[in-house]
Every structure is written in structure tokens, then in C-alpha cells.
Amino acid sequence: MIVEHRTYTFRPGTVDGWLKKYEAEGLPIQRRHLGRFIGLFVSEIGPLHTTVLIWGYDSLADREARRAAMYADPEWQSFISGVWSLNAIQTQNVMIMNPASFSPGA
Incomplete structure (x- = not known):
């Protein structure tokens, strides 16, 4: 398994609006295509206005195929332009993170 760790930094005052849009529109599309949603986290201490999205894949090839299918989806194109x-x-x-040999995902 590999893990994709995506960090987004937002303009102050825009995180909540993005979170609502992502939860309602983007996440359902991504779950359909990407599969293993590990979580979305919002900074509380440290660099503020930051989110981290984590997705799990079987391999880089699995990630590439899943993301290609998502990018081709008209619903995703509409969401991302918004x-x-x-x-x-x-x-x-x-x-892209590889698990250590003793990690549960290895």
C-alpha cells in the first residue's frame, strides 16, 4: 500500500466554505473513484488555514488509474472548476508515502 498525503493552504477565511463544498460535492465523487479515504484533517496548531487529505492505494499504478478515471468524470470537472x-x-x-516495513499498511 502507498499513501497519498495532500496538504492545501488556504487564504484566511476560506477554509470553511471549501470544506462545505468538498464534503457535499467533491468527496462523494472522489470516494466513488479513489476508494480508500483515510481522512481529512484541519490544522488547529501550527500553520493555520491548512488541511491534509490522505488516500490509500495499492500501488502507484492503482493511484494513476483511479485518478485518471476521476479526471475524466464530468462531475469532477464541474466540481474542480467551481x-x-x-x-x-x-x-x-x-x-506519496511508502510504509515502513513494520507499519500496519506494509
Whole structure:
């Protein structure tokens, strides 16, 4: 298993609006395509206006195939264009994490 760790930093005052839109529209589409939703976390201490999304995949090939199918979905295209029009996201960082040999996901 690999884990995709996505960090988004938002303009102040925009996280709550994005969270509502994501929960109502984006997450259902992503669950349909991406499968293993591990969680979404919101910063409380440290860099504020930050969220972390974590998804699990069987492999990089599995991730690539699932994300390609999602990008081709008209519902996703509509959702993501609405997200960009919010002008809320300042930065996005994506990491692919491999489990240590003793990790439960290894």
C-alpha cells in the first residue's frame, strides 16, 4: 500500500466554505473513484488555514488509474472548476508515502 498525503493552504477565511463544498460535492465523487479515504484533517496548531487529505492505494499504478478515471468524470470537472473559482487555495503539496516495513499498511 502507498499513501497519498495532500496538504492545501488556504487564504484566511476560506477554509470553511471549501470544506462545505468538498464534503457535499467533491468527496462523494472522489470516494466513488479513489476508494480508500483515510481522512481529512484541519490544522488547529501550527500553520493555520491548512488541511491534509490522505488516500490509500495499492500501488502507484492503482493511484494513476483511479485518478485518471476521476479526471475524466464530468462531475469532477464541474466540481474542480467551481473550486478554482473560489480562489481559496494558495498552495498545494502532494507526497506519496511508502510504509515502513513494520507499519500496519506494509
